[in-house]
Amino acid sequence: NTTCNINVSYMKLYDKLLADNPTRPGARTSFSSTLTSNNTKTLYTSTENGTTVYYFAGNATDNWVQFGGYYWRIIRTNSDGGVRLLYHGTSTTAENAYIGTSSFNTEYNDPMYVGYMYGTSNATAIDRSNTNNSTIKGVIDTWYKNNLNTNYGKYISTTAVYCNDRSNPAGGYNTGNTEFYYAARTRLDTNKTPSYDCATAEDKFTADSSTGNGKLKYPIALMTADEVSFAGGLLVTTAPTWYYYNSANGSSTGTNWWWSLSPDYWNGSYAYVFFVSGSSNPGYLSNTNVNYTSGVRPAISLKSCIKYSTGDGSAGTPYTIEESTSGC
Secondary structure, three states: OOOOOOOOOOOEHHHHHHHHOOEEEEOOOOOOOOOOOEEOOEEEEEEEOOEEEEEOOOEEOOOEEEEOOEEEEEEEEOOOOOEEEEEOOOOOOOOOOOOOEEOOOOOOOOHHHHOOEEOOOOOOOOOOOOOEEOHHHHHHHHHHHHHOHHHHHHHEOOOOOEEOOOOOOOOOOOOOOOOEEOHHHHHHHHHOOOOOOOOOHHHEEOOOOOOOOOOOOOOOEEOOHHHHHHOOOEEOEOOOOOOOEOOOOOEOOOOOOEEEEEEEEEOOOOEEEEEEOOOOOOOOEEEEEOOOOEEOOEEEEEOOOOEEEEOOOOOOOOEEEOOOOOOO
16 A cells, blocks of 8 residues: 655766766867777767767767667767767668768759759859758658658757858859869868858758758758768878778778768869768768769767667667657
8 A cells, every 4th residue: 555656767868978988088179180099988079059069089989879770870969969870771780871872963063062952043152042952862851751750750859950061261152164162171171170060051951940041851961071070080081980980890881982961162063072981992081073973871860858778889789769759
């Protein structure tokens, strides 16, 4: 005849991530060389919109998540408190950790085709009206609809920002046949200063308009070139870091390159976007024209309220979340 009141305290995945990674070297001050050393229990710090965020760098081996029937690698935390993930397929040893191959855009002969979405006029290099889906966005949206939306969409953040940075800090977009670089090239090549911030509202791709442009039908996109740099990559340099490796120390994508979300260059005839190389040049960050066919490796963000269930982030016992009717 005894009544018992049981209070169960759940830990959020975000908090578990910080608890499991007590080594905090702080903010890295140099991005002029690769960071490929083996490490565990280590999180580096930076900021996004003035909020401290934490990220994995080097050959981290404890940033695995199993979610929605797939394996993922943790890229970083977000300013909204969510946890950002990079697709790794149906196995930690996968050598095809991409959902398919695609061009970034089938059209290439205008600067606007570096857009994850883009406008309708080819009269200006900064048409950010975002009325048309890129080819790759169509591929990603279809995959999300068929594989995550119905059963797992409630766990995924709609306020996370995916930055398709089309700004040009050099002071001028040139139409016609004059070349120019986009901002990510200046940050990663000239200044060696990657950033999680997104300068222009139209380039902040979100599903919720409270934090960005609200243009995403589904809250999914791609990893940015800046995120690759934070993770240990370097422009035109091999960098076998966690985003390159599978748990068998091979290439996660085999020989295939895979697209980033970051525009790089307009050469007067072709629009270029950054990509990451496969086993031919491990973790090599470079660019190619948007109509090239390459791997599609999506990124999502789990909500800030997601509760931790099991695992320690290793490939053998990846983090899992507590599933619920509300998603939190």
